[in-house]
Amino acid sequence: MPLPTPHASAPLSADPHSHASRSPVRVSHLVLELSVDFESRTLAGLATWQLANPGAGSELVLDARDLVIEGVEQTGPGLAASAPAAFELGPADPLLGAPLRISLAPGAAAVRIRYRTAPGAAALQWLVPEQTSGSQPFLFTQSQAILARTWLPCQDSPGIRFTYEATVRVPPHLLALMSASNPQELHATGTYHFRMDQPIPAYLMALAVGDLAFAPLSSRTGIYAEPATLPLATAEFGDLENMVAAAEQLYGPYRWERYDLLVLPPSFPFGGMENPRLTFVTPTILAGDRSLTSLVAHELAHSWSGNLVTNATWNDFWLNEGFTVYFERRIMEHLYGRDYAQMLQVLGRTGLDHTIEEIGPLSPDTHLRLQLAGRDPDEGLTEIAYEKGCYLLLTLESLVGRPRLDTFIKEYFARFSFQAMDTATFLDYLRRELLDREPGLEAKLRLAEWVDGPGLPDNAPSISSTRFAQVEAALARLAAGTAPTELATDTVEWSSHEWVHFLHGLPPALPADELAGIDAAFGFSTSGNAEVLAAWFPHTIRAGYQPAEVPLRKFLLHVGRRKFIVPLYKAILATPGGAGKARQLYAEARANYHSVATGTLDALLK
CATH class of the missing domain: 2.60.40.1730 (tricorn interacting facor f3 domain)
Incomplete structure (x- = not known):
């Protein structure tokens, strides 16, 4: 080529x-x-x-x-x-x-x-050997x-x-x-x-x-990691070549020659970063069952949406992330089925609803086209760009059908390869190539409400998950008085996504004795799954559940992924006497966090 x-x-x-x-x-x-x-x-x-x-x-x-x-x-x-x-x-x-x-x-x-x-360069994190899984220092950029x-x-x-x-x-x-x-x-x-x-x-x-050591997975994919981490990472990402092939079937050839992953130490502030040819990923997705690898599908999808066609400014960030979330879930559906992809979509909607509530449903920061001048563009790195952007494409799919939308997206990536794209130019292209070809289609889509309006328009499609319906049935049984141990046989094959949905569905103010029964049945406090822990700890923090305090402390001292640690510090701050406890923990943990995370936490904890 x-x-x-x-x-x-x-x-x-x-x-x-x-x-x-x-x-x-x-x-x-x-x-x-x-x-x-x-x-x-x-x-x-x-x-x-x-x-x-x-x-x-x-x-x-x-x-x-x-x-x-x-x-x-x-x-x-x-x-x-x-x-x-x-x-x-x-x-x-x-x-x-x-x-x-x-x-x-x-x-x-x-x-x-x-x-x-x-x-103290903000992009660079210098780690001492004690902050890695080996006995050598480490440097990475963000x-x-x-x-x-x-x-x-x-x-x-x-x-x-x-x-x-x-x-x-x-x-x-x-x-x-x-x-x-x-x-x-x-x-x-x-x-x-x-x-x-x-x-x-x-x-x-x-x-x-x-x-670092390297292990090949195929002729064009492989894994870099610290030697102690490499065997687990190689097993976890065994579907990597299949992901690349699935992405190519959807939206055209992979244009970057190789696609390798680098598993960083746990202080990395994000789930992943789509650096061309070498995606950086957090070790917190090494769940042992490949259930968190949708994150890799997301970073891979950026090889088209973001790396190939790039938002012209950070006000247009949704053009990178909305397409990527949509693409990611199409890859996961291709590999693991529609039921699996629907779980991801429901979790994404939960996160989007929470973000809109937190920001405010009328806030201009819930628009897709942002106005970030004078502010850190990281303020636009919210579920709005990711999930609202994805829901715009899902709404368009519901109106024109997948085949037409897939043709549009594939041609979009091909036509604007290695170029920048802003929102106004994209909207012109969308109208010319798709919306204007069917009278009344733009009015049905309500495009202006999506791009320059607040919140989530009410024509967004409703997504449900049959696998989550089983989770909700288990939650109903628990609420009706069924002992947690009696649910064990119903939950034995649950993935990380089902467990996270279960934890999100628990009443937010469960007392410590009820959490103890749930913990005894399912072992949440001792889980090795970071997504599960991040969903469990807010319950334990609110209840003052003592057995989770040591695992929580270990988690905050060890993990630097901003998605996890910021909500946990907020949860601690919301408890009586929590400000002092949060600041003490942060004082110990701060050296292990990247500046991307400390910039947020410094402001939060004053």
């Missing part, structure tokens, strides 16, 4: 989260050299940016946050091999960082920036949404794409990986070379360094 041409066109909408988005001169290719220093917790970098349109202006603007810029050079026809370039770091914004303005001489075709990161600029001077907007190559030097006993072509074994020199020939936005730049 021919490689795509590096795409450097302007974002369709001005990006309020990037100083560089209005720069007339755009980057097209990066040559990066990095040296990783665990002792100082810094990266020393040399970033050479080739320019897509060097004659477009006399200044290149990049985003930089907490970077030390040591010098800038420029090259090009008629220039010396290392001609210095004047540069200026503008005033720093606490969220956006500073614009790095580089003056370009006539004929400049590339700039070379020597820089260092700060020890660049989404606007943190790439904390470890790389770049045009940090999702609407700006570039290709890259990199040389990374690490301690010789550690393996380095990137969102690019990757080694599969240790190099004695500690020097690794990477190449990404498909153009990506800066938020998909990724780096990980640690004591």
Whole structure:
């Protein structure tokens, strides 16, 4: 397959989260050299940016946050091999960082920036050996949404794409990986070379360094993990190649060559991150029964919705996530059946309803098209983008049928591959290619209510689950006085999803003695399943159920996934005397959390 041409066109909408988005001169290719220093917790970098349109202006603007810029050079026809370039770091914004303005001489075709990161760079998490499953330190990045600029001077907007190559030097006993072509074994020199020939936005730049091993699953899929974790991860993700094949059957060829997973230490703040060719995943999905691998299907789906066609700004985040959730559940249905996918959809609706209630049903933050200027784009990372976006597509499916919607989505991904997309342009495309071909269809869909209206429109389809109906029958028996032990035979084949639905369905104010009976029957407090624990602990926190306090403490000290820990801290805060307890726990746990999580928790716990 021919490689795509590096795409450097302007974002369709001005990006309020990037100083560089209005720069007339755009980057097209990066040559990066990095040296990783665990002792100082810094990266020393040399970033050479080739320019897509060097004659477009006399200044290149990049985003930089907490970077030390040591010098800038420029090259090009008629220039010396290392001609210095004047540069200026503008005033720093606490969220956006500073614009790095580089003056370009006539004929400049590339700039070379020597820089260092700060020890507290927000994208970088440096782990000591005690925070891993081995005896070696670990480093990983989290660049989404606007943190790439904390470890790389770049045009940090999702609407700006570039290709890259990199040389990374690490301690010789550690393996380095990137969102690019990757080694599969240790190099004695500690020097690794990477190449990404498909153009990506800066938020998909990724780096990980640690004591890692690799296991292939197929000719194009495999698993990286710490050696102690690798056997469990290999068994858990045995369906990975089948997932890729199912995705291709739905919406076209996989365009990124390999699809590998990296299982990170438990401090990783998200379930997964869709870095091209190397999805980062949390170990909290290693349930032992493959019941939490829908998360992998989600990250895989991003290889089309997000990585291939990308939201132009973070106000358009639903274009990444709404399509991805819909796609994820189609993959899971293809592999495991409609009943399985319906469980995921019902759980998603539960989360969406909770989010709308928490934010407020009339809040503009429940619109799909967001207005995040002046705010951290992470504030848009809610179930609105994910689940309301998915429900818009489900509503469209109910009106036009799956075959027509599948044809539309497949053509959409093909037509806009390696490009940015904003909401207005997507809506024009949707109308032209689908809605306008059937009079009255847009009115039936009520498109404006979905995109720029609050809450969830009442024409959203109702989804039910036959497997959850059995869970609800068990809950009814429990409420009627059946002893929890008598339900054991009915629950023996339940997946993680059924157990989570069961826990969500329990009365929210059960006393400790009733929780004790449930715990004795089902062993929730000692479960090794993070989703189950995260659904169980709010009950135990509210009731002051003592046997769960040690497991809860261990969970909060060990797991950094924001989806889990933020609701648990909120639950603790809501109890009498909970503020002191929450702050004490957080003081002990904070060093194990990534800045993405601490940014939320610092504000929550003051």
